[in-house]
Amino acid sequence: MELDLNKLNWLDGTGPLAEIVITSRLRLARNLESIPFPPLSRDVDTKAVLEKVKQALSSEDFFKDFKTCIIPEMQPLDRHILVEEHLMSPALAGSGNNRAVIVSPDGKTSLMINEEDHIRTQCLLSGLQMEEAWQMADKVDNLLEKHLDFAFSEKLGYLTACPTNVGTALRASAMLHLPALSITNLMSRITSTIVQFGLAVRGIYGEGTEAEGHFYQISNQVSIGATEEDILAKITGVAKQIAEQELHARENLKKDVLPVITDKVWRTFGILKNAYMISTAEALELLSMTRLGTGLGILPFIPMKLLNELVIMIKPGYLQKLLGEDDSAAGRDIKRASLIREKLSPYNSSQI
Amino acid sequence: MYCEECKMKPANVHITRVINDVVSEVNLCADCAGKHTEIKFSITPSYLPLNLLSGILPQLGTAETAPAGENPACSNCGIKFSDFLSSGMLGCSNCYSSFENRLVPIIRRIHGAGQHIGKIHERRGSKLKTRREIIRLKEELDKTVWNEDYEKAAFLRDKIKAMEEEAGKK
Numbered sequence: 001m002e003l004d005l006n007k008l009n010w011l012d013g014t015g016p017l018a019e020i021v022i023t024s025r026l027r028l029a030r031n032l033e034s035i036p037f038p039p040l041s042r043d044v045d046t047k048a049v050l051e052k053v054k055q056a057l058s059s060e061d062f063f064k065d066f067k068t069c070i071i072p073e074m075q076p077l078d079r080h081i082l083v084e085e086h087l088m089s090p091a092l093a094g095s096g097n098n099r100a101v102i103v104s105p106d107g108k109t110s111l112m113i114n115e116e117d118h119i120r121t122q123c124l125l126s127g128l129q130m131e132e133a134w135q136m137a138d139k140v141d142n143l144l145e146k147h148l149d150f151a152f153s154e155k156l157g158y159l160t161a162c163p164t165n166v167g168t169a170l171r172a173s174a175m176l177h178l179p180a181l182s183i184t185n186l187m188s189r190i191t192s193t194i195v196q197f198g199l200a201v202r203g204i205y206g207e208g209t210e211a212e213g214h215f216y217q218i219s220n221q222v223s224i225g226a227t228e229e230d231i232l233a234k235i236t237g238v239a240k241q242i243a244e245q246e247l248h249a250r251e252n253l254k255k256d257v258l259p260v261i262t263d264k265v266w267r268t269f270g271i272l273k274n275a276y277m278i279s280t281a282e283a284l285e286l287l288s289m290t291r292l293g294t295g296l297g298i299l300p301f302i303p304m305k306l307l308n309e310l311v312i313m314i315k316p317g318y319l320q321k322l323l324g325e326d327d328s329a330a331g332r333d334i335k336r337a338s339l340i341r342e343k344l345s346p347y348n349s350s351q352i
Numbered sequence: 353m354y355c356e357e358c359k360m361k362p363a364n365v366h367i368t369r370v371i372n373d374v375v376s377e378v379n380l381c382a383d384c385a386g387k388h389t390e391i392k393f394s395i396t397p398s399y400l401p402l403n404l405l406s407g408i409l410p411q412l413g414t415a416e417t418a419p420a421g422e423n424p425a426c427s428n429c430g431i432k433f434s435d436f437l438s439s440g441m442l443g444c445s446n447c448y449s450s451f452e453n454r455l456v457p458i459i460r461r462i463h464g465a466g467q468h469i470g471k472i473h474e475r476r477g478s479k480l481k482t483r484r485e486i487i488r489l490k491e492e493l494d495k496t497v498w499n500e501d502y503e504k505a506a507f508l509r510d511k512i513k514a515m516e517e518e519a520g521k522k
Contacts (some may be wrong), residue, residue: 031512036429116441138471145473151445154480156459157468159445163459166448168470225465 003321005309008085008107013304015127019295020243022175022193022215022308023086025124028141028234029117029160029169030275031151037161038096038114046098046114053113056147057102063143068112071099080317086124088112109140115170116161119144128239130172130232141153164179167224172232174239179214179292180249181242192276193222197238198222213284213311218242250296265293272296272340273348277333283314313339354380426450482519486512 005011010023027351031037036045052247057063071079071092079093088101093113100113109308112120123133156167165171181187191201202217218238220231253261268289278286291307293299296344298336304350311316319332355363361381425432428446433454436442448455457512460466473478496505 031445032430033445037442039441040429040431040438040443132360133499141471142474145475149476150473153448153468156448157454158450159442163442164462167463167465167468170470210375222463222465224459224463224468224470227470239517254457343355345374 003081003258003318005085005312008312009086009106010086010124010126011305011308011312012126013308015047015125015238016221016266017131017243018127018304019237020177022126022177022247023124023126024129025086025122025173025175026130026134026137027171027173027207028121028173029064029158029165030119030121030141030144030148030159031159032118033149033151035118038116038118039161041114043097046096050098050100050113051117052148053102053119053144059147062140062145063102065105066100066102066109067105068100069103072097077317077320084312084315084317087122089115091115091290105128111140117165119148128174128236128243130174130236130239133172133227134232164221167227167233168226170228170231171219172235173217173219174235175215175217175241176240176246177213177215177288177291178246179288180244180253181246182214183251184253186245186249194218194238198236199235199238212281213288214303215288215311245258252293254296259348261293261296262298265289265296265298269293269299269344273339273344276339277330278314278337278340280314280336282318283336284294284311287311287314287342299347302344306343312342313343353379355379355384357381357384424450424454479519482515486515488518489515 003151012018015024018204032049035041035049038046040162041049042153054068057066069082072095079088082088082101083090083093085109087103089112090098092112093103095112098114102113104110107123110122110124112122121137123136123140125136126277127134153159157167160166160169161174170218178190181190194201198221199218200221220235222231228232247274260315268286272283272286272290287307287310289300290299294302294304294307312338316332319335320327321330322339323335353363355361356379358381359474362380363381365382365385367379372408423432423434426443426447427450429443431443431447433451436447436451442448446463456466472484489508493505493512495503496508
């Protein structure tokens with residue numbers, strides 16, 4: 001597998017509010033009638049699912065350039081990278097035969113086969129573009145439905161392995177970068193408000209992860225009793241409101257403590273440009289401050305796309321791929337630091 | 353300082369209450385504080401529950417829809433309802449009908465709703481679409497009657513009748 005971040009459209013840093021809303025992600029779960037759900041199914045069942053999906057895809061021109069990766073045939077490191085690139089979930093990377101991920105050339109659409117549900121369609125866009133993501137997922141879903149009999153009940157909608165997803169089987173999430181709200185200790189208040197709207201707040205890699213580098217993911221919890229449009233409008237509304245609060249907090253930082261923040265941002269930049277070894281956690285933290293500095297206009301010359309790419313490049317899997325044989329943590333820390341220095345070399349402090 | 357209620361254990365919960373500008377202080381042990389329903393407090397557990405959902409699911413079931421002692425199995429995949437309660441996962445799409453009486457109340461309590469109103473598929477959902485459209489037209493009819501727009505009401509009534517006849521034929 002080759003490393004090529006240009007294929008990942010979601011890193012572009014374009015789209016509405018892209019400075020704060022990194023991505024809009026949407027996941028639609030579908031199951032085939034009567035075939036046991038993956039958590040309990042036998043190899044013969046998951047194989048049948050994979051075959052049926054492949055056949056459906058080959059009948060539609062739309063999917064002709066999609067690339068199929070069979071998970072058990074991949075190296076663990078390559079699976080890890082697909083997770084870091086947000087093209088599949090950590091759960092799919094685990095064990096189990098006949099698991100697959102089928103990805104569009106632009107990385108915007110991916111189909112996870114035999115994860116918790118038979119098919120999970122993901123659409124991932126840069127910036128706040130929930131409506132657009134829904135149009136894409138809806139289109140893919142309609143094409144698949146022409147050839148596959150999805151488990152559906154009039155009362156309960158789309159039937160899923162876990163009843164927490166039943167109904168629309170839709171999970172929409174927006175990934176937000178909220179450094180100003182985090183460093184001013186306002187996140188706990190924001191979080192409790194978000195929860196009141198029936199939305200959840202999580203760290204960058206989804207369930208069970210912490211908010212590294214001030215990245216937060218907000219997503220819907222309720223999947224039945226609301227239309228897809230309602231769910232997406234709610235997420236969009238809340239994400240917009242939080243982005244506004246973040247901008248407001250940034251304005252206040254500028255107004256109240258500009259010299260302190262300016263100093264902090266330049267020091268951060270200094271470390272990134274000079275460190276010989278750096279851990280993932282430290283790099284994420286410092287890149288977060290760099291991103292804030294860019295947003296505040298202190299470091300106006302660093303492109304958003306580069307900052308987005310760096311967040312993926314510094315992850316252990318990606319670095320390991322670059323390093324090859326050497327698999328020590330120290331080796332990765334040295335490589336991480338040198339990669340960051342190299343990427344930031346065109347930008348320097350004479351621009352103060 | 354000892355707990356003001358049981359006077360046995362050390363007081364490690366201190367509560368200050370302000371009621372109508374009167375400030376009062378109570379010092380309790382964790383056990384006694386737990387009995388006070390008006391007080392919310394949290395303790396950090398020494399372990400984290402492995403599967404929180406499956407722990408919650410049995411609490412969400414209702415006695416009236418699920419007779420105690422019965423443990424039905426799915427007619428398609430064979431998993432028992434108790435398997436679902438311990439794993440949080442259903443076995444197949446037929447489980448939803450096999451366990452309907454038990455599942456629907458749980459879904460209602462998780463989501464606050466138990467009726468799908470979202471997307472319906474083109475190919476196999478046309479009947480359902482017609483039914484939803486009839487419901488929508490009936491609501492519109494009520495409104496037009498209320499507004500005394502009888503011409504439009506007559507039009508809607510005929511349209512609903514035609515749609516119902518058409519749906520009945522299928």
